[in-house]
Amino acid sequence: MTHRIPRRRFLQATAALAALRALPTPVWAASPNGKLRTAHIGVGGMGGADLGSIASHSKVEVAALCDVDKNTLDQVKARHPNAQAFRDFRDMLDKMGDSIDAVVVSTPDHTHAAAAMTALHHNKPVYCQKPLTHEVFEARQLRLVAEQKKVPTQMGIQIHSSAVYRRAALMIQQGV
Numbered sequence: 001m002t003h004r005i006p007r008r009r010f011l012q013a014t015a016a017l018a019a020l021r022a023l024p025t026p027v028w029a030a031s032p033n034g035k036l037r038t039a040h041i042g043v044g045g046m047g048g049a050d051l052g053s054i055a056s057h058s059k060v061e062v063a064a065l066c067d068v069d070k071n072t073l074d075q076v077k078a079r080h081p082n083a084q085a086f087r088d089f090r091d092m093l094d095k096m097g098d099s100i101d102a103v104v105v106s107t108p109d110h111t112h113a114a115a116a117m118t119a120l121h122h123n124k125p126v127y128c129q130k131p132l133t134h135e136v137f138e139a140r141q142l143r144l145v146a147e148q149k150k151v152p153t154q155m156g157i158q159i160h161s162s163a164v165y166r167r168a169a170l171m172i173q174q175g176v
Contacts, residue, residue: 039064039100041089041115044072047106064096097122113138120145129156
């Protein structure tokens with residue numbers, strides 16, 4: 001019997017797990033139970049896919065969930081009963097900052113930069129879906145804060161970071 005995974009789901013899972021591997025060992029080791037305690041901002045749509053992929057890792061504990069849509073938040077909270085639920089990411093980070101190790105931002109695009117910057121100001125590593133920002137200035141500010149705080153960040157670009165896409169880009173740049 002063969003099990004088929006839809007291509008899109010496979011790529012989403014791969015991208016989410018790649019985000020976890022990008023975090024340095026001290027982030028993983030910080031938790032008293034040896035698990036990475038994650039906070040998820042935006043848990044519907046792509047956020048739900050990211051959450052499902054990341055939460056499936058044996059060394060992850062979902063500590064906090066945030067979504068402005070109460071119905072979505074309630075449904076996801078039922079699957080993660082030990083996680084604290086919030087409707088405002090600023091409130092979540094203020095209250096949970098000491099008990100989370102990393103933040104995943106998978107909100108609608110217009111909130112990415114604000115949520116990522118707030119997490120960085122709380123000294124939290126951030127995995128953020130694309131587009132990271134809408135303005136070059138915002139991207140530069142996020143980079144500066146991440147460097148100042150010395151926290152790792154990664155932007156979800158799904159399959160576009162794979163060897164096949166990098167090789168194709170190189171071939172195009174070389175005029176092949």
